[in-house]
Amino acid sequence: MSVVAQERAQMVGDSRNVVLSVREVTVGFGDTVVLDKLSLDVYRGEILGFVGASGAGKSVLLRTILGLIRKRSGTITLLGQDLDKANDRQRMLVDMRQGVLFQHGALFSALTVLENIQVPMREYLDLPRQLMDELAYLKIELVGLPRSAAQKYPSELSGGMIKRAALARALALDPDIVFLDEPTSGLDPIGAAEFDELVAKLRDTMGLTVYMVTHDLDSLLTACDRIAVLGEKRVLVEGTVEDMLACDDPWVKSYFRGKRARQIDRTARG
Amino acid sequence: MPYRVVVREGQRFTLGLLHTIDGTMLTNSQGEASGAPQAAGGTSEPQIDVHQDGAALTCRLSGPWNTRTVARVDARMRELEKRSDVSKFILALEEVTSLDTAGAWLMQRLMHALRKRGAEVEISGQSESAAILLGAVEEAAENGDEAKPARHGFWLYRILESIGRAMYEARDDIVYGAHILGATIGGAQMKLGRAHAVNPAAIVHQIDRMGVGAVPIIVLMSGIVGAIIAQQGAFQLRYFGAEIFVVDLVGILILRELGVLMTAIMIAGRSGSAITAEIGSMKMREEVDALTVIGLNPVGVLVFPRLVALMVAVPCLTIVANFAALGGAILIAWFYSGIPPEAFIDRLRESIDLSTIFAGLIKAPFMALIVGIIASVEGMKVGGSAESLGTHVTAAVVKAIFVVIVVDGFFAIFYAAIDF
Secondary structure, three states: OOHHHHHHHHHHOOOOOEEEEEEEEEEEEOOEEEEEEEEEEEEOOOEEEEEEOOOOOHHHHHHHHOOOOOOOEEEEEEOOEEOOOOOHHHHHHHHHOEEEEOOOOOOOOOOOHHHHHHHHHHHHOOOOHHHHHHHHHHHHHHOOOOHHHHHOOHHHOOHHHHHHHHHHHHOOOOOOEEEEEOOOOOOOHHHHHHHHHHHHHHHHHHOOEEEEEOOOHHHHHHOOOEEEEEEOOEEEEEEOHHHHHHOOOHHHHHHHHOHHHHHHHHHHHO | OOOOOOOOOOOOOOHHHHHHHHHHHOOOOOOOOOOOOOOOOOOOOOEEEEEEEOOEEEEEEEEEEOOOOOHHHHHHHHHHHOOOOOOEEEEEEEEEEEEOHHHHHHHHHHHHHHHHOOOEEEEEOOOHHHHHHHHHHHHHHHHOOOOOOOOOOOHHHHHHHHHHHHHHHHHHHHHHHHHHHHHHHHOOOOOOOOOOOOOHHHHHHHHHHHOHHHHHHHHHHHHHHHHHHHHHHHHHHHHHOOHHHHHHHHHHHHHHHHHHHHHHHHHHHHHHHHHHHHHHHHHHOOHHHHHHHHOOOHHHHHHHHHHHHHHHHHHHHHHHHHHHHHHHHHHHHHHHHOOOHHHHHHHHHHHOOHHHHHHHHOHHHHHHHHHHHHHHHHHHOOOOOHHHHHHHHHHHHHHHHHHHHHHHHHHHHHHHHHOO
16 A cells, blocks of 8 residues: 555544445346446555456446446445435536546547646636646656647557556546556557556555556556456455465466466466 | 535536535545544635745645645745745645645645745655655656747738648649549559459449438429429519419429539538548548558549449439429429419420430539549548548538539530530
């Protein structure tokens, strides 16, 4: 846990302060049930890695938490607010405190990077124009983009730069929790490692809580504090890398002990 | 802590209100370094307490310094930045209740500005998290001095520049249109070997979409326009007792000009926009590049079937439009002027001949070509953004309609010159 997060945790007097709590959530489309009574907790200041087979429902869970898909039953409490009971204003206040990085960035193609970052600021805050520019440039620097990228359009950026710009937009309002959907997919290993470092650094400086859907074993190992595995419509197992290696579930076993995972095995034991 | 918020309809939440709700509703807000400020009766506004002692300036900051609140102290901080009489500056953060990057930015901006003026800057009472935040923001404050992008030049230059750009764009359009026309006449060739790989299924599919699909709207529109012209003509000619000449008027006007012109305009709006959007979105998602790499000529695969389909469909639709417009005219002549259909058709046979019909029909393939080429050129020009797709679809429809009308005028001049 980061220093900032620890400080906060001490303040609350609970070392396991829950930011996001998903309880018994069921989601389905038509006759198929995608998630069945799934429960999950995300604690303040941690980076939670969320893995699962393709089509297991990782994105469905993320979209359900974000309110983009309706759930059939269960409760989701985000930042202390039960989202079902929230009225429009309470929902807006929660929205202000969360940031989302979509898998393909989802930057607005008609706006420059700078304007993209300023979209949430314009929507929620009453900032003078100059200060808004300064803060947007600050976010650009924080995510490691060159200042010259500010005036570019998303179509002029490389894949890695799009992810960084999208992260800058997710951070525009200094959120408490950010949701990252496969942040390192499509990046080369070096770029992916840099992105992991960036996420960890931002977590430390800004005291973020990070919910990261990922397939990248290296990210899970280097950046994540805790890992949750989705399978059989629920969370199969959650814990550290060691817990994953100790798990008996065949999918978890093949995921963390397969050929591509030899690296983890060695590092974890060594 | 009980709180009550009354928000009137349409009223913007003030920032203070937001933060109060924020602080009470959620257990701990961003980056709070000391106990809950709201419950302790602390302020929910960021405060600056300036204390000057000779050349030494002490700023005691208090309250929340975060994204939601800093707007109110921004101007004050900027004033402080301009002070040149400071040689020692102390920033006291003991009473800051919450801090995030925006607050840290304001502090770093101030410290950076004063440091540049040669003042000695000191921070006191910063928590560990504040130190990390201020450190992370410091670099950005230093880079912030870099030159901003140059302002636009003299207004006259800008006007001349835009005229020049428009000229070059017009030239590029014509050249690219000629390329597409040439490639179409050359046929839908593959890159290697097989000279003419025309795909009949694609052409038939396009004819179905752009031709057959357009029949109902063309019939409806032409019928109404034919009826309106007949009614107006009959109404005016009635004064001269020459109501029967409405047949001549309607017959010649529709067959020579209106049938083909309205069909072309409707097709420009209906199919031209579709062609631009289809090709443009394929361009946006690199599908056009994929075609090139696979070894297919994008013009051959995308443009050729559509152009051929248009060249077949527009003349057919023109004939349909002619019949529909005459039908509308016959109905109006019958009910409004009492000219029975037999009399109308008799009169029509005397007033028009085959050349009248062909004078209109000959124009149809040209109109199809214009709409198709302009739509394809605009589609190929679409860039990476959704906005550019919209711009080019609009441009395609507007340009196509404009050029169709201009070309119709040229045809009229040409027919007059050759006495057709």
